[in-house]
Amino acid sequence: MSIRLDYTNMLADAIGEPCGISPNELDALRKPAQAIHQDLMQRREQGLLPFYDLPFDRVVLESVKQLGDQLAGRCSHFVVLGIGGSALGTLALFRALRPLYHNLLPAVERDGRPRLLILDNVDPAGFGEALDLLTPDETIFCVISKSGSTVETSCQLMIARHWLETALGDRWRDHLVVITDPESGSLRELAEREQLTSCAIPSGVGGRFSVLTPVGLLPLAVAGVDIDALLAGAAEMEERATRSDLLENPAYLNAALQVLSYRKGQHISVLMPYSDRLRDIADWYRQLWAESLGKRTALDGSRVHVGPTPVKALGTTDQHSQVQLYMEGPFDKVVTFLAVEDYGRDLVFPAFPGAGHLDYLSGRSMTELIQAEQQATAAALTSNGRPNCTLTLDRVSPQNVGGLVYLFEVQTLFAGGLFGVDPLDQPGVEEGKKYTYGLMDRPGFEDMKQRFESIVGGVTRRQL
Ligand SMILES: O=P(O)(O)OC[C@H]1O[C@H](O)[C@H](O)[C@@H](O)[C@@H]1O
Numbered sequence: 271m272s273i274r275l276d277y278t279n280m281l282a283d284a285i286g287e288p289c290g291i292s293p294n295e296l297d298a299l300r301k302p303a304q305a306i307h308q309d310l311m312q313r314r315e316q317g318l319l320p321f322y323d324l325p326f327d328r329v330v331l332e333s334v335k336q337l338g339d340q341l342a343g344r345c346s347h348f349v350v351l352g353i354g355g356s357a358l359g360t361l362a363l364f365r366a367l368r369p370l371y372h373n374l375l376p377a378v379e380r381d382g383r384p385r386l387l388i389l390d391n392v393d394p395a396g397f398g399e400a401l402d403l404l405t406p407d408e409t410i411f412c413v414i415s416k417s418g419s420t421v422e423t424s425c426q427l428m429i430a431r432h433w434l435e436t437a438l439g440d441r442w443r444d445h446l447v448v449i450t451d452p453e454s455g456s457l458r459e460l461a462e463r464e465q466l467t468s469c470a471i472p473s474g475v476g477g478r479f480s481v482l483t484p485v486g487l488l489p490l491a492v493a494g495v496d497i498d499a500l501l502a503g504a505a506e507m508e509e510r511a512t513r514s515d516l517l518e519n520p521a522y523l524n525a526a527l528q529v530l531s532y533r534k535g536q537h538i539s540v541l542m543p544y545s546d547r548l549r550d551i552a553d554w555y556r557q558l559w560a561e562s563l564g565k566r567t568a569l570d571g572s573r574v575h576v577g578p579t580p581v582k583a584l585g586t587t588d589q590h591s592q593v594q595l596y597m598e599g600p601f602d603k604v605v606t607f608l609a610v611e612d613y614g615r616d617l618v619f620p621a622f623p624g625a626g627h628l629d630y631l632s633g634r635s636m637t638e639l640i641q642a643e644q645q646a647t648a649a650a651l652t653s654n655g656r657p658n659c660t661l662t663l664d665r666v667s668p669q670n671v672g673g674l675v676y677l678f679e680v681q682t683l684f685a686g687g688l689f690g691v692d693p694l695d696q697p698g699v700e701e702g703k704k705y706t707y708g709l710m711d712r713p714g715f716e717d718m719k720q721r722f723e724s725i726v727g728g729v730t731r732r733q734l
Contacts, residue, residue, distance in 0.1 A: 338491025355477025418455025503672030
């Protein structure tokens with residue numbers, strides 16, 4: 271595994287005042303960092319943070335691999351039904367670790383693996399059109415929900431089960447796999463009652479920290495991702511991400527830089543991979559960062575309303591869309607680049623006779639160009655006083671991606687400590703869910719319907 275963090279351009283040396291971080295500011299965080307570290311390690315020892323130990327669970331790994339191979343042999347399409355933490359990690363890692371056009375390749379070039387679809391919305395057009403393309407006999411649905419009660423996933427399940435049963439009768443059960451809490455929740459009850467194939471999400475691992483459980487591992491194994499190597503990379507990162515000294519630990523250091531930057535007014539945190547494969551890592555990271563750190567109330571009970579706003583960008587694409595704003599707009603952003611040394615292949619620019627203005631490119635390669643653009647953008651941001659740092663992967667390999675995921679998860683926990691908030695809850699998403707229940711006439715939520723009506727009806731609607 272090779273992941274390194276270059277944070278030169280976060281420091282006052284490189285970008286000056288007012289955004290640059292001074293060595294003293296970083297040094298001042300070392301002591302609080304020790305306390306947060308000890309707290310995390312203590313909670314890990316007590317079994318309260320089981321995600322730390324996921325990369326070492328050989329039993330789960332072996333059983334998932336076995337089940338993955340078996341399921342892969344029984345379908346041409348493996349379809350994940352889930353949302354948020356039950357979908358985004360799988361999407362990100364599938365894109366990173368299989369050929370970008372896996373689903374368009376003929377079976378032999380997919381190593382005989384099924385196509386993988388991840389349906390994470392209840393847009394009737396999107397869901398309906400996907401079903402139109404599928405054949406019940408050749409499809410296996412994998413329903414993933416930690417709570418077992420998420421309304422979007424439940425509704426997808428209702429439709430999928432009916433669709434299967436209509437075509438296959440009692441055999442619908444062979445085409446449905448469940449991943450949920452080991453004991454509680456209605457999805458677990460359903461799996462037991464109908465004797466469906468199922469996997470467990472270890473209790474204590476929250477959805478957005480669950481990609482290295484069967485939530486991500488099973489679909490990825492079915493699609494042919496080397497999950498051994500993925501977990502090996504995460505295990506390797508565990509050593510670096512549990513070092514006690516802030517300056518020795520890339521997860522703690524990156525969190526500290528982000529938090530110091532936030533305190534200086536950079537409330538927007540952009541993650542900008544220069545890699546199509548890593549594009550959706552930024553989507554997964556958005557949930558991790560947003561739900562974990564965006565909080566009204568601190569651990570001491572005070573109202574804080576904190577949280578960096580994570581933004582996803584893609585290099586070079588967004589240089590031609592967003593970078594104008596990052597360069598000259600408000601001083602409210604910190605950019606983290608994800609750079610890649612070896613893209614696994616390269617394309618050399620051939621000569622173009624008669625086009626003299628392109629001569630300087632002839633003989634150079636696409637890797638050189640994308641890397642030059644990343645470095646040029648970082649340098650330009652730096653010269654404009656904009657904080658930025660770069661995480662460089664030598665390759666987009668399962669080891670590196672496993673390491674990156676682990677790094678970001680620990681970084682998020684540690685940032686929660688620095689912000690003084692609980693990074694493991696998400697109370698703010700509940701209110702909207704309750705209004706939805708009210709509007710959908712779920713028993714017990716009648717008052718929410720009334721409250722919704724008083725909010726909506728309490729003011730004159732203005733529409734054009
Ligand atoms: O896995 P599930 O229980 O279905 O949850 C799916 C998602 O739903 C919620 O709204 C939470 O805010 C997310 O953190 C979670 O990942």
